[in-house]
Amino acid sequence: MVNEGCLSIPGYIGEIKRSELVRVKAQNARGVEVKIKAEGLLAEVLEHEIDHLNGILYIDHLESQDKFRKLEPPKKPSDSAATKEGEPE
Helix, strand or coil, rough: CCEEEECCCEEEEECHHHHHHHHEEHHHHHHHEEEEEECHHHHHHHHHHHHHCCCCHHHHHHHHHHHHCCCCCCCCCCCCCCCCCCCCC
């Protein structure tokens, strides 16, 4: 299981299954066949992008809505906690 997000659904992340190893056959810009064997993060990325070509988003792979959550924005230090010039830290 991996935590995956996408700019198509900003601010959210989902836990889905992805392959650890993929083999992809495609054509380059000149029409020459290329083959790629990838594992780890590159395998996940290729699978994610190929899904897009097939009209699939990562949310389509969710096993349940419990695996989908909103990302919390990073906490900013409060003004009261910030040190003022001349005060010891």
